[in-house]
Amino acid sequence: DGGITQSPKYLFRKEGQNVTLSCEQNLNHDAMYWYRQDPGQGLRLIYYSQIVNDFQKGDIAEGYSVSREKKESFPLTVTSAQKNPTAFYLCASSITRTGANYGYTFGSGTRLTVV
């Protein structure tokens, strides 16, 4: 079955460390997105990518970086510059950017905790 796989499900980071969250999709979707979810808040866009080797900043990109070397993969790195990284991170995809008019497919998320 096609879908989005996020790993790990839970991740613990020490202060000052960089960590990378994995997102893989086998839906043949061109566009991929990273959202951050905090308690009591809606989802906020971190980065998005319309095609391979291209990505744009979303609303809260500071302290994060991404790459899109393969269509299937869109990893997110949370750097030490991100001052408050504890959150639930969701990866999503759509057929194309305009295909997002028809809805996203979401992964099951990674819960990141700073210890």
Place this chain on the structure above:
Amino acid sequence: AQKVTQAQTEISVVEKEDVTLDCVYETRDTTYYLFWYKQPPSGELVFLIRRNSFDEQNEISGRYSWNFQKSTSSFNFTITASQVVDSAVYFCALRPSGTYKYIFGTGTRLKVLA
């Protein structure tokens, strides 16, 4: 400004009761898309419905129904005869045409008690 407001933070109902989740949106665009997603405890958001701004027909899907009213900028979601499995956080989202992102509401946590 573009915004989605879900004023109900948490709702608790007893099984078999009907419940309506409210969603009010703001946009100046004439073309836009509205969505509802369900987030069960497992975490992933599950697509429920999409509406474009030109389609004000209400929709019913089993126990779920949606009431889209442009005059009041609302897109409310009703669950009839709620079940425990309906317990989740429900998000309403707006996607203005030509933009790359969704604007999500803050979500409504629904608890259905047996």
